[in-house]
Amino acid sequence: MLAVQLAVTCKFASTSKNYLTNQYHRSRFVFLLSPNIIATMARPLQDGLGWKETLFDLVPEWTQEPSIAAIENVCRQQLSIPADELCTVSFHASGLFNKLYILEHARDRLVMRVSLPVYPHHKTRAEVATLRWVDENTRIPVPKVFGFDDSNDNEIGFEWILMELMEGIPAHLRWRSMTMEQKVAFTEQIATFQAELSGCGKPEKIFRGIGSLEDKEVDQRNDAEGLHMATAGLLVSHELFMGDHLGYDIPRGPFRSSHDWLSAVLNIVILHQTAVLETTDDEDEREDAEVILATARKLLCLLPGAFPPVLDEPEITGLYHHDLHLNNILVDEGGSITAVLDWECVSALPLWMTTNIPKFLDEAVREEEPQRDRYAYETPEESAATVEKHRDLVDLDNEGKTDLYWIHRVEYEATQLRKVYQNRLRELWPDWPLEGSHEKVEFFHAISHCDGLWVKKSAKWADRLENGESMRWEDA
Known part of the structure; x- marks a missing residue:
């Protein structure tokens, strides 16, 4: 096919x-x-x-x-x-x-x-x-x-x-x-x-x-x-070109270091939210812009503590x-990979970014295998809804079980496969920087989400970091 x-x-x-x-x-x-x-x-x-x-x-x-x-x-x-x-x-x-x-x-x-x-x-x-x-x-x-x-x-x-x-x-x-x-x-x-x-x-x-x-x-x-x-x-990345961002006078790469790259991202947020405050009369928009602006400025001040601003030579990527x-x-039919697609905006990034888990493994942790017989069967209405939902798809039959069983099954398998992924990378790449990259990845997540729906999580994470406390961004 x-x-x-x-x-x-x-x-x-x-x-x-x-x-x-x-x-x-x-x-x-x-x-x-x-x-x-x-x-x-x-x-x-x-x-x-x-x-x-x-x-x-x-x-x-x-x-x-x-x-x-x-x-x-x-x-x-x-x-x-x-x-x-x-x-x-x-x-x-x-x-x-x-x-x-x-x-x-x-x-x-x-x-x-x-x-x-x-x-x-x-x-x-x-x-x-x-x-x-x-x-x-x-x-x-x-x-x-x-x-x-x-x-x-x-x-x-x-x-x-x-x-x-x-x-x-x-x-x-x-x-x-x-x-x-x-x-x-x-x-x-x-x-x-x-x-x-x-x-x-x-x-x-x-x-x-x-x-x-x-x-x-x-x-x-x-x-x-x-x-x-x-x-x-030049870095081709969503945050650098969405909306009117191409018009901002900021560095666009190649960046010498993680510090320079993330500084540019935060400066785009600051420029955009400053423009919102200067042009909007909507109180809700002003309130949101003020929270985002304060969070982005705090993250920018904290950035040198995690990412050295000066390097002797450009960072390895x-x-x-x-x-x-x-x-x-x-x-193919046997599950062997025949193609990897969608290389849009794929770029040379710092090696600590490679410690992120691939999206197909990014699920909640579940160590205990779900036992099929402990989950309820679909009602006739749920079964009909499943058929309609997956009408044009193959191999997505719920087999009579509710969606909850399959959600838990996916979480359990992803938890086990994350270990497989990490162990294989360690075998192939003994210098893979997994242990030393946790704080950098957390900082990246805080920056990536400071200009939207999850800004309060990023703000809370930044407050903890400013106070010398350790906290995962997802737990904020």
């Missing part, structure tokens, strides 16, 4: 067009446009992108729809499909920042991924550089790219990537039917992948500095052969995939 992926690789058959020369001064986000480029630019850089405020978050939205006919034309050009040969394009699915379309023709089935310009040029280019590095330096299965364009100055009007469909089914749909032995093998494979992404076993450290990968040759090569030199560059949930990992 084939599954559509949100990830791309850098093996491509045609180069990307790059009409805009982006230069950066002292890591600031400043576009320097030559007069001839200004004269020929057909569209604003973020044409087609809007932002919508929801109850809990800010989300991107499409202000115009990509044209199916334009997508078909571009695909025909990229693949040299004759006009008299059948070629069909159909909408398949949407992600947060992109739409996926299935291309079918006599020779193959491919995916066209059309992206919103949330971080013009750099988001697409960083994905290309990242997937090329992964393909050439690890054994992680990733899809091939047949073409891409990191500019919106094209017939579609958006940045796009044309790639292969990968074989397999999302592991989420297979998980219940997999044996514990298969799940152990699956988890050990993911640990192996993380070791490879961190450069384990290589004679030299693979990356220094914090940022998304960039490859100077990305516009100059149209072959899929040979090794390419990728380095950490490795690639860290922050979104390894079961929908982003494809497996």
